[in-house]
Amino acid sequence: MQLGDCLFDRQRGLLTNQVSGEQWHLPRAELQVLTLLLANQDKIVAKQTLGAGDDQYAALSDSSVTRAVFMLRSFLGPMHEQMIETVKGKGYRLHIDKRLSQPLPNQSIRSNPLRANYQTMITWLFGKHHRVLKAWVGVLVLLLCILVGGQWLVAASIKVHHTAPYDSHSITLESGQQVTFISYAKSKTNNTSLVALSQKLAKGFASCESSPWQQIYLSLSHDKQVFNITMRGEKLGQSLVRNLKLTDYRQQKSFISDAWLTEVSLCE
């Protein structure tokens, strides 16, 4: 007798799960309850009837019947446990859905262990019913996972290439503070004036005991007409940025003078 995924051998009192291969020799209570429910399919059977005793066995208590039903449902599995329906205040009813209780093709499975394993795996993955729908849901979930993973992989593989500074050097002030000068040039040729300006500015900073500025970014415009200074630092826990742009159109350029260094107060 087919009960969902299980085959019930009434003679031997044996319930076999055809999917997992698990076998269960039914104890007296479970055997009696299942036999009576099968004999009264689609009918409500009272607890007292299910637990009735005979010449050989004493009657089962209500709790024993309840426990037997619980054990039977557990063995039938989540897909088929609803076959034994509880009718409140009246008893239990066994309803075998023929569509859900199709026997597995045991013959062909037994003859091919590989196919049996495959069937077991497919059944474990998708159950016995609506497999195509479930497979599509699985494919969709898999695609979504691949999409998310792909996005992160692409993001992780992007290596950002910042423009490398042309020159970088540091000086140490009297207080022990380090000031770094980072110069950016458009080309690697003819940067003598940029280097000279960087050194001149460093000299200006060197006279400070301390300064709120830690990084000095420098650049000379592509036509060398504008000298840009950006100072980054901290003062009393406050983040500071200061930009100075010097323009000199003369042929003999002198962006930085001692008077200018004093005027802009680099140490403050």
Next chain:
Amino acid sequence: MNRKVLWGINLLVLMLLAVSITVSYRYLNPPETLMLSCSSELFDTSDVAEGAGKHYLLVDIMAKKQQAQINYRYFNLDGTLAGTIRMHGKLVDFDKQANRYNFSVDTKEESDDNQNEQLPRHMQYLSYISSFNLDSQGMHNLSIEPLDLDQHRDYAVVLFQPSNTVCGCRLVH
């Protein structure tokens, strides 16, 4: 377990995946928006007279979706407006590998508010460079590359190209 509960869990997992895709996409592909405000002190070093050749410059850069606007406002030391240059164009793209915003400016408006005085040299310089490109190519291409970016402190040191200009700016949200 009840079949309906199982299907409910399946749908929940699907929904969570869909949400995670949206979240991760937005996280990994943030909208290309850039808003910077940069203030600079300008010195025309050939002017030696007291206070001469000194100006302030405020640059506002706004790029949202495709639209881009760069406003240069020049001020005299007394706070009066010395001149403005307004550039309009589009944000061509954001080069992730180079970490660079590429702009294409197609229109420019200039105003000279220093009727009696000479324009700031920096403004003359910028006006010349942008006009040169706009007149010869019909557009003025420029890029901005954040060299040092701190979202927590809302500042960025950026490098403008092709002018090769470093500038420290505040991030505007």
